[in-house]
Amino acid sequence: MNLSLDIRHSLPGFALDVQFDAPSGITALFGKSGAGKTSVVNAVAGLLTPDAGRIALDNSVLFDSRQNIALPVHKRQIGYVFQDARLFPHMTVEANLAYGSRWAADRPGPTLAELCGLLDIAHLLARYPRDLSGGETQRVAIGRALMSRPRMLLLDEPLAALDASRKADILPHLERLRDELAVPMLYVSHSVAEVARLATTVVILENGRVAQTGPVGDMLSDLQMVRQIGVREAxxxxxxxxxxxxxxxxxxxxxxxxxxxxxxxxxxxxxxxxxxxxxxxxxxxxxxxxxxxxxxxxxxxxxxxxxxxxxxxxxxxxxxxxxxxxxxxxxxxxxxxxxxxxxxxxxxxxxxxxxxxxxxx
Amino acid sequence: MTAWLGPDEWQAVALSLRVAVVATLISLPFGVAAAYALARWEFPGKQLFNGLIHLPLVLPPVVTGYLLLLAFGPQGPAGRFLEAAFGVSLAFRWTGAVLAAAIMAFPLMVRAIRLALETVDPKLESAAATLGAGPRQIFLTVTLPLLLPGLIAGAILAFAKAMGEFGATITFVSNIPGETQTLPSAVYAFLQVPGGEAAAMRLVIISVIVSMGALLASEMLARRVARK
Incomplete structure (x- = not known):
């Protein structure tokens, strides 16, 4: 599964002009806040319609301004884990997960039991989102997105709202998802540590443009990158x-x-x-x-x-x-x-x- | 109840309840639609639309009643159309009282639902979309359940307003016992005749109880919405 993206979009005081390919594995979309990371992810999900360009998953076109194609959000079959989780407050964890599978595509994927194990959420099923900790909330959000059997998973800084120890709790789960499920992921982050640990491919965004892209090992040992990352985090x-x-x-x-x-x-x-x-x-x-x-x-x-x-x-x-x-x-x-x-x-x-x-x- | 109340008084209470319940139920879908449009959409003439909905709140009720009479009376354009197309006559009928009550209560209902809608996070709706839910499914499974307390609060408020509607009703459909004499009209009528104070007082007590109950229920639900 390969995501190819080539979009241009004007936002107030900011222009997006981004091209990259995201192969299987975890592609980290890395950059400072305001670099346009969330806009790119929203464009893939269909929550933002770019002014021009093309977004395709393998041969399936999600958006093409020239052919006038813009698949609606609910038909894209792309999972989205939001920074603020967005669990439905009026549903239990179990109902939230079931909501994910309600319109799930007919393709193989992890079952509820498997996800409960992978994400360690089985004991939370009867609870309401307001009774979950930050880390639990994000794990349920990841599970709910995966229950919809997405062709691809988007994660927009899923750990940003968590403290260091909660992050350390979730990272192994994300690694397991990367290694045990064949769902490609686009992972937005401004944390070098997360990128270093999770990513297979890195796309660096700077002021709405791709500054550099490549495999994580090459990218993080690249001298050009040091400027992006900062000497302390390099x-x-x-x-x-x-x-x-x-x-x-x-x-x-x-x-x-x-x-x-x-x-x-x-x-x-x-x-x-x-x-x-x-x-x-x-x-x-x-x-x-x-x-x-x-x-x-x-x-x-x-x-x-x-x-x-x-x-x-x-x-x-x-x-x-x-x-x-x-x-x-x-x-x-x-x-x-x-x-x-x-x-x-x-x-x-x-x-x-x-x-x-x-x-x- | 019937022993304590005279048959005329009981008739007025029953009619008022019927008018208020029917007016509330019929206007509910329109109220949700109007509130949704005002809370979520931008369209030309939105302010005018908003003003029209709220007009009955600020107009003297007797003016609203007179305008209804002009439009829906036997000679009015809307009245003639309803008569010809559906055989429905509103003027001087209890159905007319329903219309008057619904129009007068509509702004209160729309306001309550709109307030509740503004607390429903559109981000939850976009999350539902990424999970494969279409717009109608999102409305039914996410928006409406989250809106429910506000919806009930709005309906109760509208019901209480409809129960008490007097000016527009008496102007539009008059004060005919058994047909259009609602509780407030009956109180008014009893106060016009010597010796009617006792009957009027009984109706007033019922009115206070029903209105207080509705108000308390509405407040309780509004607090539940605020807590979320």
């Missing part, structure tokens, strides 16, 4: 596998460039996952450092450098078959004589990788 995502849990509270993970020791993750040994390593948590050394408290030292090769406005430089390094980013000072880069092709050692503090940033692969 960091690469590496596919990893849990090798062992050690008795001293560390988990050993293997990445393409070597082994990482990180604070204990809840994942089972052998599980694949992804690890996000922030650029500012990486130190570079020319020689193998000795007598250092940091546990993780990976051999790497400088592939690119980019100076920022301040005193910092962002280094892109090849580490095994993946890339990582390191943020160092310009002074150090000059002192070490760093240029593309230079061999270095990347030092990563074990405690510096947030357990939340370790997600399922």
């Amino acid at each position: 960091g690469a995502v590496l596919p990893a596998r849990v090798v062992a849990h050690h008795a001293d509270g560390l988990s050993e993970l293997s990445v393409s460039g070597g082994r990482l020791f990180l604070p204990r993750t809840a994942l089972a040994e052998g599980a694949t996952t992804r690890v996000r390593i922030l650029a500012q948590d990486v130190i570079l050394a020319s020689d193998v450092p000795r007598g250092l408290s940091a546990l993780n030292i990976l051999p790497a090769q400088v592939t690119d450098l980019r100076a920022g406005d301040g005193p910092g430089v962002i280094c892109q390094l090849r580490c095994g078959t993946d890339h990582i980013l390191a943020r160092i000072t310009r002074r150090s880069a000059e002192a070490m004589g760093l240029t593309p092709g230079h061999d270095v050692h990347a030092v990563i503090k074990a405690v510096s990788v947030d357990p939340v940033d370790v997600g399922r692969g």
